[in-house]
Amino acid sequence: MTKKPAVILLSGGLDSATCLAIAKAEGFAPYCLSFDYGQKHNAELKAAARVAKALGAVEHRILKIDLAGFGGSALTDATIDVPVGGGKPGEIPVTYVPARNTVLLSYALAWSEVLKADDIFIGVNAVDYSGYPDCRPEYIASFQAMARLATKVGVEGSNLTIHTPLLKLTKAGIAQKGTELGVDYALTVTCYKADFEGRACGQCEACRLRSAGFANAGLADPTRYQK
């Protein structure tokens, strides 16, 4: 039997690599989609390519898109520093990119329509949605409702599903799950300040969450750090 195609949003970090492994384990043929959106940590795109290859993606596309043009985030705006520590509880981090998940999911929807795929995977999770509005479950549900009306199949009645298998998992839970599925996390890059070789700074918020995740899961941290 032919496997059903699914579009997987793949940043090259720990979460999206795990998400890809889950989609594959669930029997989907993975079509991975990454974005070059002017992020400072471009090393993650190389990581995405490594991860897509290692986990057997049918196809991996990198779209160059322009989000930096609008500014407003430490990840795309060179005038805002990436914070070393975490933000205040309940506050939206300055690393939030305006409407990012909406833009990325919209492209995934476009590709899914061309592929005739009913399934899109995005690796948002419980840790993220404490701060980012577009990681919340009610947001994802609302995007899915919109997406079912947005396309050709939407006219007939769409089964399009936005899968968020990490939504209720902690970083430790994600690291545990991916390890069970054979993900090689040494291939992934999570750090906001990774160097050209993809080595992590070990100090930014993303690094702290990631290393705590491995520690809490009782796993050795395979991350490659800058000296």
Add this chain to the structure above:
Amino acid sequence: MTKKPAVILLSGGLDSATCLAIAKAEGFAPYCLSFDYGQKHNAELKAAARVAKALGAVEHRILKIDLAGFGGSALTDATIDVPVGGGKPGEIPVTYVPARNTVLLSYALAWSEVLKADDIFIGVNAVDYSGYPDCRPEYIASFQAMARLATKVGVEGSNLTIHTPLLKLTKAGIAQKGTELGVDYALTVTCYKADFEGRACGQCEACRLRSAGFANAGLADPTRYQK
């Protein structure tokens, strides 16, 4: 009093130019957004710049985005011919671009968040929504519901509104409205096969709808045609 900012999706055609004129007449400060998405009729981007200037946009941005990469439409895929006549009634035209309005509205949402604008204008209309899934009123309502959850202000409670002032107008009604508001339609380009100077072919579906619109409104057609 400072005018409220609004993001206007501006393709450079008859509809979006009218939409911009309406937003301005309603007292908004217009921030116009156009896209270079690999469309064959690039002349419309020059038209968008002319229209934005003529109608007093506060700012006009052209984002280069990649929709052609996915293929699937006569407007972006060089292997599909743009049809000369119209499609069959009830069928989705081959000129439909996968999830186009979802992608474009997502960028408008991103910019609106940075501008702290609560208002987005898009020139979808009754003629379009007969064939395009992402021009239907239920789709627009659903996008607005999603957008209110997607952004920073969405966490507090968003008033974001997707304005579709042309939704129930025919082409004749749109041409009439814009003429009342002083739109110079000679500046606009609607044709799918416009030449480098923005002159229309007079034969494609877009040209036929447009010229019938002027005729039905009892207006002279200001369109510049090829030979």
